[in-house]
Amino acid sequence: MIQYDKSLRKAINKAVRLIMEGRIIEINPNLYYIVGKDRKHIVHVKGNKFECSCKGFEVMGRCSHILAVSAILSSKRGKDFITSNVEKRILRELRKLYYRR
Numbered sequence: 001m002i003q004y005d006k007s008l009r010k011a012i013n014k015a016v017r018l019i020m021e022g023r024i025i026e027i028n029p030n031l032y033y034i035v036g037k038d039r040k041h042i043v044h045v046k047g048n049k050f051e052c053s054c055k056g057f058e059v060m061g062r063c064s065h066i067l068a069v070s071a072i073l074s075s076k077r078g079k080d081f082i083t084s085n086v087e088k089r090i091l092r093e094l095r096k097l098y099y100r101r
């Protein structure tokens with residue numbers, strides 16, 4: 001049984017944010033690039049195992065990045081969803097750059 005503790009709840013919320021904000025980019029079916037606000041990470045999918053380059057994974061063996069990628073992979077249209085969210089984020093950022101001038 002999954003222990004639904006505070007840190008897991010926080011990780012789930014963060015995973016949802018990463019997906020919704022278009023911060024997860026598929027490099028190939030086994031590699032995902034996670035564009036955090038400060039840090040960037042790589043999630044590696046090895047069969048049904050996941051590894052992440054972040055500190056949280058190193059210490060705890062789980063992290064929000066892996067939660068996010070596994071949620072995407074378990075959803076039928078998950079990949080289309082992240083692709084469209086990434087496009088939206090790029091447009092938003094370009095708009096910001098344009099209007100700053």
Ligand SMILES: [Zn+2]
Pocket residue numbers: 041052053054055056057062063064065066
């Ligand atoms: Zn991670």
